[in-house]
Amino acid sequence: MDELPIGRRVAYWRGRRKMSQQVFADRLGKSKSWVDKVERGVRRLDKFSVLYEIAVILRIDVQLLLGKDPERRTDAFSCIDQVEVQEIRAALEQYASMTVYFDAVSYPPPLSDMRKAVTHAWLTYQYGRYGMLTRALPKLLREAQAADAGYGGEQGKEAAHLLGQVYQIASSVLRKLGECELAWLAADRSMAVAQRADDQLLAGVATARVCNALVAMGRARPALELNVSIANRLAPGGMNDSAPDRLSVYGMLLLQGAMAAARFGDSDTVEDLLHGAHEAALMLGSDQNHYWTSFGPTNLELHRAAAAVELGDGGRAVEIHQGIPEPSFNGLLPERRAHHLLDIARGYAQLGDIAKAGEMLLRGDRLAPSEIRCRPIAHEVMSDVLRRTRGALPAPIAELAEQMGVGV
Incomplete structure (x- = not known):
């Protein structure tokens, strides 16, 4: 198999996964013609990012596509293993900000590179590529910590902002994969860093991540209280503006509070919080992704359905699902x-x-x-x-x- 052209390897593994060219093309976001040309060697496959996407869909190590021996198990692109958990844990246990107190970082990573890396990590998460993300996280955490420790002044605020986002990404994916205590640790770190970044909205999103981790650990009541407390402080009106980013973070906090209340069966509080989120979504007008929240009218309905499931009302959840316009849903x-x-x-x-x-x-x-x-x-x-x-x-x-x- 090593001597086969890369297109033939793609065709081989696609066949092993029992996927037609059309199904494979749809999952990859390409045309059937594009897939056919790649497999026949008419079109070159030389972008590593595309190779990674193909590996994710075919559930194989990218090394196999390159004709090399895989460095990890072949399903590593789908989930997380204990080696990766320990690597992330070790990165979270770094205290670069304390180390720099005694010995300054000589060459912190360029902030322009960090911005690109953080954006890529968020998109990897929001496209559901958790295996790819967990393998990148240890290095990203260490670099973001080094940047946070190595810059001062306005650059220091931006570095702290980026590190806070990396902690949030780590918390979100770790919670998804069942590593709840590590998710809480990462989220807790993000709250502290957000204060150094001097960004209330970043702190608000960090609060939601902490509360999600608390709910996953069975601590829904304190999660509800914290979500509502910070949402009240960020609510538009009075001294606060009604900018889209504020509406998004405020709405996200209310939605997560509703999910926490649903976890212990408080349907009245669920409805109150969903009503508040509905008003924020109406003011926002459409589904947007400020601070990576994906907040808007459609995402509100997704949470309304999720809360119904938590409350044991599957019929209501299905009814809500069937009422969501397909174009709006597909836009998420x-x-x-x-x-x-x-x-x-x-x-x-x-x-x-x-x-x-x-x-x-x-x-x-x-x-x-x-x-x-x-x-x-x-x-x-x-x-x-x-x-x-x-x-x-x-x-x-x-x-x-x-x-x-x-x-x-």
Whole structure:
């Protein structure tokens, strides 16, 4: 296989994954003609970023596409392993700001490079490529910490802002993958750094990350209190403006507060907070991504459905889902859509419609495989689907369950 041209390797692994050229092209965001030309060697495949995307979709190490021995297990592009967890833990345990107190950083990373790296990391997260992100995080954390320690003045504020974002990215992906304590640590660090960055909105988003981690650890009540407390301080009106970025962060805090309240069954508080978020979304007008929040009218409906699932009302969740305009839903980033489909799979399971629950898992997997294959809650839903399916499993469900490593 090593001697094969790279296009032939792509064709080989696509065949192993039982994907047609059209399905593969759709997942990659290319045309079928483009795929055909690559596989026949008519079109060169020389962009490493595209190679990585192909590796993610085919669930193989990129080294295999290059004809080399893989350095890690071949499913590493989908999930996280304990080696990666320990590398991230070690990076989070760095105290560069204290070290620089005694010995200044000689050559901190250029801020222009850090901006690009942080933007790329956010997009990797919002496209649901968690395996790729977790492998990049240790280096990104160390570089962001070095920049934060090495710059002063206005540059120091920007470096702190970038480090705060990296901590938030780390917290978000670690929580998704079930590493809740590390997620809390990263989020807690982001709150402290946001204060040094002198950015209230960054601090507001950091608060939401902390609260998400607390909810994941079973601490929903303090999460609710903290979300609402900071949301009240950032609310538009009075001395606060009504700029889109403020509306987005404020709305995000209310949505996360609603999810925390739903976790312990406080439906009245859920409705109050969703109402406040609805008003903010109306003022914003459309789904936007200020401070990487993806806040807006459509994302509000996704959270409304998710809260209904947490409250045990799968019927209401499905009703909300069916009322979301398809163009608006398709305009959201893959992580948001796949996350929502996982929530709706849970809703259908609550209704006893196991076939539909399985269908939602498959749809989510097509959008962002890591969101379905790597999250513990998705494994629980798949186990439920397998256990409650009568007769033979549909082949796509059986294949997905095998890829997830989930048995009856």
